[in-house]
Amino acid sequence: RALFSFGSALDASHMSENGALPRGGKVLTVDTMNANVKKVDYAVRGPIVQRAVQIEKELKEGVKKPFEEVIKANIGDAHAMGQRPITFFRQVMALCTYPQLLDDNKFPEDAKNRARRILQSCGGNSIGAYTTSQGIECVRHDVANYIQRRDGGIPSDPDNIYLTTGASDGIVTILKLLTAGEGRTRTGVMISIPQYPLYSASIAELGAVQVNYYLNEEKCWSLDISELQRSLQAAREHCNPRVLCIINPGNPTGQVQSRQCIEDVIQFAAKENLFLMADEVYQDNVYAEGCEFHSFKKVLFEMGPEYSSKVELVSFHSTSKCYMGECGFRGGYMEVINMDPEVKAQLTKLVSVRLCPPAPGQALMDLVVNSPKPGEPSYQTFMMERTAILSALAEKAKLTEEILNTVPGIRCNPVQGAMYSFPCITLPERAINEAKAPDMFYCMKLLEETGICLVPGSGFGQREGTYHFRMTILPPTDKLKILLNKLKEFHQKFTQQYS
Amino acid sequence: RALFSFGSALDASHMSENGALPRGGKVLTVDTMNANVKKVDYAVRGPIVQRAVQIEKELKEGVKKPFEEVIKANIGDAHAMGQRPITFFRQVMALCTYPQLLDDNKFPEDAKNRARRILQSCGGNSIGAYTTSQGIECVRHDVANYIQRRDGGIPSDPDNIYLTTGASDGIVTILKLLTAGEGRTRTGVMISIPQYPLYSASIAELGAVQVNYYLNEEKCWSLDISELQRSLQAAREHCNPRVLCIINPGNPTGQVQSRQCIEDVIQFAAKENLFLMADEVYQDNVYAEGCEFHSFKKVLFEMGPEYSSKVELVSFHSTSKCYMGECGFRGGYMEVINMDPEVKAQLTKLVSVRLCPPAPGQALMDLVVNSPKPGEPSYQTFMMERTAILSALAEKAKLTEEILNTVPGIRCNPVQGAMYSFPCITLPERAINEAKAPDMFYCMKLLEETGICLVPGSGFGQREGTYHFRMTILPPTDKLKILLNKLKEFHQKFTQQYS
16 A cells, blocks of 8 residues: 655655545545545445435426335334324423423423423533533433333443434444454454444444344344354454344344343353444334343343353444434433443543533433323323334334235245334346346336335345345335335336346 | 464454453453544543532532532533523424424414424424435525625535534544545644644544644734644654644634635645635634634635635534534534535445434524524514623623733733633642643642632643643623632632742
8 A cells, every 4th residue: 555655755745545646636535535434335325315315306396207206115214204203202302492481381290390300400401501421410310210110120320321312323432442453353343134234334434344144034034143153253264353233123124032042142242252232222113922122231130140240231222213213313322231441431531522412312312211100191192102103013014024925026024123124035037137236226126116215135234145125114004005015016017027 | 563473363352452361351441442542532521520520519419618619611511601592593493393382372483484494394394304414405505595695605505515413523524534544644634732622532533643733822822824834844754644624713722813814724725735624613703803704615715716616625613602502402514615526425425324413403503594684573682692692702701811811820812702711821830840730730729729610721732831721701701700810819829839
């Protein structure tokens, strides 16, 4: 890379990394920019989605298409798909934003009490003040209480809670701490394939090493320890794998891990000296009978002090998913377990550079973990809204699986949880041979012909020679039915066309 | 670093970077963590501030102190210092948050119109939906219009506007793009000394090279081109300086750059092939007579096509400063000028990984750039509130300078703009000899004895052998007077004690 010699240091500054003059006289070009950033890929907002936005504009401008609207089933964005916000949450947020409303008798007392409590924890009683970098103290206490309740009384320490700008922010921050070494000692990060591309993108950006382990599609996207072992062994040949990332319930795969599986993973991490990252943002999104959400924290502590005093674990949650779907607020938290105190001090220092997560997102996170209790005036409405949303999601999960499995050439695992199906599609030989990226080609054609916007499986990773797409289950039931039937039709046509 | 050989790749994974067994069996320790993160420093929330938080707790618990409250003059956090939010902004934000209020006749029509317009630009008409990664389209249009108005009609393109999570987020993102090369080709980033420590922290985190240029304290913290030249020349001996960062109005130094100075800087950047980053978050905070804010964008375009078609510039703004002080919302934008289109595509891709800046912060940014117009129902109240805040700040800027300059051993430049004074303090020999960090020692003692929380000059950088502190001008006038007089008393006592 630094092959040319520095005759004059002055000259070097006018040259790009490989010694060429900067193109067009620009200081910053793709040749002279951060090489890691170039490697970053994020399909959930990639070319298909960009084309979808274009098509929407064309439709608005009156361009004739074989459809009337674009249905964006590419991203877990509940409100954009018509889901209504939880009334209580928005009431409290409005009260926090404009405290003059505290005198308004249109707002229930429990909403006012929540708002008053949050405001009292804010500098100058305003959510316009910076909060402490780790997050508002009372919110961190409420998060700890929530975790303790959720996990059957296993204690949670507010000092271990860090509020974040969505879960993504927390995940990137922890990966950043963990990235070290050079060459064969460079940190390897084990991620599932298929994965949520935030992981691959952050690993690329940080220059860490992506270590793939494959989920077992035949066994409903379950996680096999033997595959973890294979993947780890292979990685140790060329890097230092130190982190194991788990998404449960799964994104994009929709599986819910059994308690046994989680125990096995923890045992594996302990044996192999791996740092565990548990992405649990879909913890309320469990639909399939017999499935239940088990937090890594809870299982870890139930395994006894041999594990609970040793295994390093960070778990992530968010305001963006579950029944609330408040993505725009960028709220989230992480709980760090068994983190070296000196590293924790470094973490606290690191987050302080960005000052604080958005205060409205923190307040909203508080409401999620401290929702209306039985007996409070807002309890019934809250429960009604929450239940309605989760039941509809469960129904749509089932519907998606059922209809997709009626299509020859599409095989869909049960959507046990989360918000996505990730079916395997059989593509005709000619399409595979002609297209550079057959699943991308398939999804682009689908978009152009039907207005349905999905993400090709390649954006998440898939076993070579297999093809998938990710589709959210979020469109309203009637629209989802139309979408699924259009998809069925398209798939049959596509198969004929390229056979 | 990789001195030991890999007898077995398996063993390596149990070892830290330098081959030692991990301490206490932890995977992640200060020895095995990201070395760049360890180098990060952020004094604005450093040890002094942590001690201040502790003292506040002690006071609450009834511990006797020589003072009754901690006055935090360490951070530009207006609301925490008692400044009230702008009514119009909060009304619109409440309407966006809880749209049922649109039927409430307590809210003025212009607030409702703003809220309706923002909501119509949001997915599902909810600020709970993800926005596009670059930011809500109508907000970006409003930002472009604002810039165009501010800069006397020089056009601004909404496609060049990126909404951000506070200005910090934008600054880090651009620095990230610019960081490349290894060793002598590594990107050097020129920053003023004193600087706002977000810069040094991000440079350390990214592993770029910090290149210092010193502001001229004798000439009211002005920027001398000869010093830029000296700094650049020296840096070219060991790295590839490609970026020049400017903070105007200055933080922590409070100077406002003349139009001539900005023109000279642009000329220098053009000649030396430097990418310009202009941190202009204090653009409304100009107090001194004869001073005026000139945006880099405007000056660049007034210099003619030779410059305006060539020099790469990114300028940053935020909702956190000026008259609104809405730090908690983490709103901000950046405008990129003359950025290589391919790099812009990379930037758009990079920001998409984090999905979007917080939607409430984006909405608030919209209100800042699209505030009530003459004739609208909220105009008068808005202008009254805005003027009152800015006049009070101007008065406090003057007061700070005047009182500090009455203290023998303290010399304070005029606070022409921004929110801080950065006076030079003469410390007695014995204090300098005894303390490892004399200004830190001074500030810590000040905190313990008076409850006043300042940041030592070393957190921002200062010429060797000089000592300073940064103090905000944000406390309410009566409290600021008390603070300044306590400080005066303390300084005299401290000087006697260590003479």
